[in-house]
Amino acid sequence: EAQVTQNPRYLITVTGKKLTVTCSQNMNHEYMSWYRQDPGLGLRQIYYSMNVEVTDKGDVPEGYKVSRKEKRNFPLILESPSPNQTSLYFCASSGYGGIYGSPLHFGNGTRLTVT
Amino acid sequence: DQQVKQNSPSLSVQEGRISILNCDYTNSMFDYFLWYKKYPAEGPTFLISISSIKDKNEDGRFTVFLNKSAKHLSLHIVPSQPGDSAVYFCGSENNDMRFGAGTRLTVKP
Numbered sequence: 001e002a003q004v005t006q007n008p009r010y011l012i013t014v015t016g017k018k019l020t021v022t023c024s025q026n027m028n029h030e031y032m033s034w035y036r037q038d039p040g041l042g043l044r045q046i047y048y049s050m051n052v053e054v055t056d057k058g059d060v061p062e063g064y065k066v067s068r069k070e071k072r073n074f075p076l077i078l079e080s081p082s083p084n085q086t087s088l089y090f091c092a093s094s095g096y097g098g099i100y101g102s103p104l105h106f107g108n109g110t111r112l113t114v115t
Numbered sequence: 116d117q118q119v120k121q122n123s124p125s126l127s128v129q130e131g132r133i134s135i136l137n138c139d140y141t142n143s144m145f146d147y148f149l150w151y152k153k154y155p156a157e158g159p160t161f162l163i164s165i166s167s168i169k170d171k172n173e174d175g176r177f178t179v180f181l182n183k184s185a186k187h188l189s190l191h192i193v194p195s196q197p198g199d200s201a202v203y204f205c206g207s208e209n210n211d212m213r214f215g216a217g218t219r220l221t222v223k224p
Contacts, residue, residue: 004158033211040124042216043159043204058211090158103149104212106158 002027006091006107013081014115021076021110023091031094032074033058033104034066036087043090049074081114088112118142119207121215129223134192136218138205141186145207150179150190153202153217162203163190195222 004025013019025032033048035058045058049068063085065077074093078085088111092104120139128134138148146167151159165172165179165188172179178191192199200222205215 035214040216042121043206043214045211045213048211056211059213092158103161103164104151104159104206106151106160108156108158 002105004091004093004105004107006089006110008110009108010111012113012115015082016080019078019081019112021078021089021091021112023074023076023107024072025074025091025093025105026072027093027095027105028071029093029095029105030071031102032068033092034064034074034076035090035092036060037090037109038087046076046089081112083114086112086114117215119205119213119215121203121205121218123218124216125219125221127221127223128195130197131194134190134195134199134220134222136190136192136203136205136220138188138190138215139186140188140207140213142207142209142213143183143186144209145213147208148179148181148188149206149208149212150177151204151206151214152199153204159204192220195220197222197224 007022030051034046035043044060047066049055091107094102094104149164150162152162153159163177181188202217204217206212
């Protein structure tokens with residue numbers, strides 16, 4: 001089954017404790033991205049990657065890191081989480097490098113709470 | 116700077132009637148526009164798209180209209196069904212995606 005898999009689904013942590021949210025896709029997609037969803041703000045892009053070893057900042061990259069060492073994986077790293085990073089996070093992927101209207105396939109989300 | 120705006124946070128319609136969800140954008144360079152539907156505890160799923168060279172695209176009960184001069188698009192659902200109750204995100208694409216804040220549609224039986 002074609003899918004984007006994120007782990008974990010729920011995560012509660014404390015300020016400053018490094019964490020990683022994993023994302024993997026099995027569709028051989030070039031394009032992958034991370035979004036956060038906040039009430040009233042919708043989906044805001046954190047980082048995206050057009051292909052292996054190519055990453056770019058989205059609209060809200062501060063406090064986040066990503067890496068794209070393999071085509072299928074695109075982990076999101078919070079080196080020193082803060083309470084304002086409490087949010088619902090989605091990983092997504094698409095073919096054609098995310099252009100030409102190729103739809104994004106989303107994971108089921110990771111709800112992160114930073115206390 | 117929000118390049119894609121959905122100004123109605125919520126919409127409630129009666130089953131069988133038309134639902135119209137609106138979206139405005141600011142960047143005239145956007146090439147494609149996509150609508151996604153999101154149910155609770157799930158990721159958004161693709162619903163319908165339209166290229167900037169078209170003004171209408173239809174898929175069953177769903178039709179998207181694009182007015183480039185007004186930088187406005189709308190999603191029409193006819194007839195609306197209770198299973199359509201979800202949050203709808205409008206997205207615009209030019210190398211990467213930008214989304215609006217979403218509109219929560221409630222279809223009452």
